[in-house]
Amino acid sequence: MTIGHESVETESAGIRFVWDYGTTDERLRGLYERGKAAQWNAATDIDWEAGVGVPDRVEALGARSALGWSESSPVPKERWGAFQWEFHSWMTSQFLHGEQGALLATSRLVTMAPDMDTKMFAAGQVTDEARHVEAYARYCDLLGNSYTVNPSLKQMLDTVVSENRWDIVFLGMQIIVEGLALAAFRLEHTRSFDPVIAQLTRLVARDEARHVAFGLLTLQEIYGELTSRERADREEFIKESALLMSRRFRLGEVWARLDVDVEAGTNFALQDPKMIDFRRLMFTKIVTSLAKVGLLTPGVRAHLEDLELLRVLPPKVRHS
Ligand SMILES: [Fe+2]
């Protein structure tokens, strides 16, 4: 359905017009329809009053668990509650900054995408991301304790929003940044010591699952036809991104806020088995998505193993 133009598309300054307004992929159009039907309102669909007393509740939870640490942690046991409070504030601040990255990257996808179905879904996603920014900004304000953007996350977001190859914007944002966010939101939702964050992350995770599905559909379509040079470039991008996203969880800013020696804290974050488990959990969705788009290559797999980001599945039980 090309209307008023002889060519299907024209491009100037990296902005691509598409003159074929018809649907080229029913599955993408279906996701776009689902997105329209699943809109929610951050101002009215969350009970913002339910979070009263959250710092005390978070501290009480931290005193019991603090990520399941052993006594060898650099934070003395009597301060595990304070750690949990800072960790929660740090995580939600990074959610907020990541959402701004998603808002900016997705707005670029609208201009860069090569077909109308993709542009329209991306436009819907821009609205979703604006709502996510609104909701997390309000939540961070409610906590009254926030953090600036983590340097590794900022580097990752800078790379994604300045990339000119549209599929790499997709790969970086929809598969890597949002894949990690989806795992983190689901964890945050299940911990539910705060009814506000439980409601908020449940609604956001529903949107993010749709965004990740969008990335998968789009990339599966084109990654079967990469040249070996193109595939190698994307593998390098994934390796660099995995390093940045895992560095983010060395928690330097949290250790500093707690007056813990940053080097000791970073070493603990790198070596503690519970912290390694936590990072692996954060990467589960990314790993399955990479496999689905054909980029969990032996080189990428070896790199993720080196970074201790791959979950080792228990051997299958044989029934005789
Ligand atoms: Fe989002």
Ligand SMILES: [Fe+2]
């Ligand atoms: Fe998203």
